Amino acid sequence: DVKVTQSSRYLVKRTGEKVFLECVQDMDHENMFWYRQDPGLGLRLIYFSYDVKMKEKGDIPEGYSVSREKKERFSLILESASTNQTSMYLCASSFHDRAHQPQHFGDGTRLSIL
Amino acid sequence: SQQGEEDPQALSIQEGENATMNCSYKTSINNLQWYRQNSGRGLVHLILIRSNEREKHSGRLRVTLDTSKKSSSLLITASRAADTASYFCATDAHQGAQKLVFGQGTRLTINP
Numbered sequence: 001d002v003k004v005t006q007s008s009r010y011l012v013k014r015t016g017e018k019v020f021l022e023c024v025q026d027m028d029h030e031n032m033f034w035y036r037q038d039p040g041l042g043l044r045l046i047y048f049s050y051d052v053k054m055k056e057k058g059d060i061p062e063g064y065s066v067s068r069e070k071k072e073r074f075s076l077i078l079e080s081a082s083t084n085q086t087s088m089y090l091c092a093s094s095f096h097d098r099a100h101q102p103q104h105f106g107d108g109t110r111l112s113i114l
Numbered sequence: 115s116q117q118g119e120e121d122p123q124a125l126s127i128q129e130g131e132n133a134t135m136n137c138s139y140k141t142s143i144n145n146l147q148w149y150r151q152n153s154g155r156g157l158v159h160l161i162l163i164r165s166n167e168r169e170k171h172s173g174r175l176r177v178t179l180d181t182s183k184k185s186s187s188l189l190i191t192a193s194r195a196a197d198t199a200s201y202f203c204a205t206d207a208h209q210g211a212q213k214l215v216f217g218q219g220t221r222l223t224i225n226p
Contacts, residue, residue, distance in 0.1 A: 004156070031212055033213075035216075040218065041218070042202070042216050042217060042218035042219060043157075043202070043216040045213065045215075048213060058213075090156055090157065092156075092157075094212050095212075096212065099144070100144065100145050100162055100164055101212055102147055102159035102162055103157075103159065103204075103212070103214060104159065105149075105156035105157040105158070106156050107155050107156045108154070108155065108156050110154075
């Protein structure tokens with residue numbers, strides 16, 4: 001089975017801190033995605049990557065950056081955390097060169113910014 | 115804007131009954147997918163239907179797709195308490211790199 005592992009289930013940080021959320025997948029997927037999920041807003045794409053060192057902005061990239069140095073790992077970085085970044089963050093992965101592929105999700109990181 | 119919109123937002127039924135959730139979308143698609151999310155967990159892929167398919171089954175799940183109406187439905191038959199979860203539709207909308215756009219989901223509660 002595909003395994004997507006997010007480093008923390010719960011995280012509490014302070015305003016202004018630099019925050020790293022890590023995601024690792026074990027299925028050799030080319031695509032990796034970071035979403036945030038908020039009540040009433042559904043899932044919104046922050047960034048995605050289709051290859052090592054490649055990244056593209058999603059719908060809400062402001063305040064975030066990403067790093068993909070290895071194929072299996074995709075990191076989301078909050079450069080200077082703010083309270084409006086309190087949310088559930090979900091990582092996902094999928095194959096790139098095969099049509100009609102589902103995304104596989106991690107269990108999420110519930111991040112609170114105080 | 116949301117590509118997929120689920121209806122209803124919340125649904126509560128008795129165990130053993132069937133549950134139907136609907137999804138509407140706005141633009142042409144390659145496929146439409148349904149996902150399930152248990153409370154506080156990640157999303158789990160349930161079923162994928164391609165744009166040239168009209169109906170698909172997987173166990174107690176039945177998905178239909180009407181591209182002329184830009185809509186899909188997910189039917190769960192003989193519901194169980196363990197089916198309690200949120201259900202999301204997602205479309206790829208020809209965006210490339212298999213990006214998906216998710217709806218806001220239907221919260222399904224199965225009462226024992």
